[in-house]
Amino acid sequence: MRYLATYDVMESARNFNQWLGATASSFASYPVFAMMPNPALDWMAAWGQVTERTFQRMVAKPDWGIRTFTCEDGKDHLVEILPVVERPFADLIEFRVNGRKPMPRKVLLVAPMSGHYATLLRSTVKSLIVNCDVFVTDWHNARDIPVSAGKFDVEDYTQYLVDFMRELGPEIHVIAVCQPAPLTLAATAYLAELDPRAQPQTLTLIGGPIDPDAAATDVTDFGRRVTMGQLEEFAIQRVGFKYKGVGRLVYPGLMQLAGFMSMNADRHASAFNEQIMRVMRGEASDHDAHNRFYDEYLAVMDMTAEFYLSTVERIFKNREIARNEFVVNGHKVDIGKITDVAVKTVEGAKDDISAPGQCVAALDLCTGLPDSLKAHHVEPGAGHYGIFAGRSWRDNIRPLVIEFMDKNSRKSRSRKPANRNAAAG
Structure with a gap:
């Protein structure tokens, strides 16, 4: 796993999913489709919007957002x-x-x-x-x-x-x-x-x-089940050419995020399905509870x-x-x-x-x-x-x-x- 290309492939997969979401949202929101309303297109637009935001947040460091105090x-x-x-x-x-x-x-x-x-x-x-x-x-x-x-x-x-x-x-x-x-x-x-x-x-x-x-x-329990050799072989990667730390051995944040999500996979899946439906009904907002939580939760860093x-x-x-x-x-x-x-x-x-x-x-x-x-x-x-x-x-x-x-x-x-x-x- 300790190859530059492996890290870049993982980053490419994230980038592809972000692009896929943006494409679905743009396609399903094309003005001409307003002439023939279709719930499937509404769902595709909502899915695309949620998917694009989800994968985009994975590489952006959140802002502290603390600007004033009374x-x-x-x-x-x-x-x-x-x-x-x-x-x-x-x-x-x-x-x-x-x-x-x-x-x-x-x-x-x-x-x-x-x-x-x-x-x-x-x-x-x-x-x-x-x-x-x-x-x-x-x-x-x-x-x-x-x-x-x-x-x-x-x-x-x-x-x-x-x-x-x-x-x-x-x-x-x-x-x-x-x-x-x-x-x-x-x-x-x-x-x-x-x-x-x-x-x-x-x-x-x-x-x-x-x-x-x-x-x-x-x-x-995870720390007990795996050996250090297994961890080093399967969890460690080299930073790809896109970043200043090219060549540095890291435990990628995206891999860590996958572990976080798998611990409560059903709950996360339900949360995203519900958010897609809220976007479809026009009930979601840029800073609603779902986005506030996942904008932070999905923003991960390498160690x-x-x-x-x-x-x-x-x-x-x-x-x-x-x-x-x-x-x-x-x-x-x-x-x-x-x-x-x-x-x-x-x-x-x-x-x-x-x-x-x-x-x-x-x-x-x-x-x-x-x-x-x-x-x-x-x-x-x-x-x-x-x-x-x-x-x-x-x-x-x-x-x-x-x-x-x-x-x-x-x-x-x-x-x-x-x-x-x-x-x-």
Whole structure:
């Protein structure tokens, strides 16, 4: 599979489907057909419109779409997205609200690099920007990074997080969503031991695979079923000639998307069939619920092969974080060295990606942390997406996280019993 032509063939197939949709929509919408109305032509036009949009979105990075914010003065203030640190594989960006005084909380939101762009956390950012100064890790699409930039694996990822935390200073509160949770925990432990003055005030881990074996899901089972040789042979490709990263070995976003879709194939098929019928009846709009969700969900990015393979091998198969055996740049990270950073874990009761039990394992690894600085929450009825971007996040989880930050900031920290619910174990 590791041939330039293979990647280009996959891209050509995507491009062909986009063209097919555009052609069907144009043909069925030809003005002359208005003289003889035909439901089949109406359906073809709707199918073409939905199909073209679907395949077009797969190669376009979504816009953050956060342009203004209404402050306490009742006025809309412009929001600037500014780079704080620029690196080949990621930028640290700030959402700066012009004309607003500094907020009482400075938050680093660590976005996942698991096939989607950081814009997947758009609604999370919007909810935090209300009363926090927000910074986000904006990971780059590997296909756009020249081979000359070098490799990028889980150790490099962790070092990026260490550098970003150092840049922002010890007053920050860190929130890691899903995939980066174990590596953010490792980065915090790294700082706690080697540069304690740069460690954050609090760390919140949301739905992350700290211990993938704590509760099996389709994702963790897949990691167990296949060998590393099989993954490297069938999942890794070389970027084709169209992009700056030509020749770079990657795990293609389109392949990752196929895996995402197959996990809930019936639900996705039903959603697209319903959308076609809505377009046919004239009930759809450019920013309706379907398009808002799938414009983001279908926009995928490539990951470097070394990052994808090292994640599967070291985080899922060998469980180096769960066993406290993770090494960064030759230094063995000891999570037990975290003694002054309050840690909270959040899980969704119906999360089918990082099932309840996987994330809370972080608290047991923090052997040097007093119980008064540990907290855990399981959100009833919430799936994976809901715990950081849905109603469950807005109404229940976000207020708890903000309260946790305020309670455990170093200026107002109180030593109270752990905030564990019955599901914490």
